[in-house]
Amino acid sequence: MAKYICxxxxxxxxxxxxxxxxxxxxxxxxxxxxxxFVCPICLVDKSQFSLVEE
Structure with missing residues (x-):
């Protein structure tokens, strides 16, 4: 499972x-x-998220 950051x-x-x-x-x-879907904090859309590299 991955994580995505705004x-x-x-x-x-x-x-x-x-x-x-x-x-x-x-x-x-x-x-x-x-x-x-929009960010629950700043309300930007999914295109403004990036994969978190761990």
Whole structure:
């Protein structure tokens, strides 16, 4: 499972944890996150996220 970081504010989407507050179940891959998803902190769209290299 990967993590994606918002390039604007630094909020991290963790595929393993999902985003239950936004109705995204744990284990949901970034590709399966809805296209209309926005960062819960700064409201930018999915195009503003980058893969976290670990």
């Amino acid at each position: 390039d604007v504010c630094g909020w991290i989407y963790d595929e393993a944890a999902g985003y239950p507050e936004g109705n995204i179940a744990p284990g949901t891959t970034w590709a399966d996150v809805p296209a209309d």
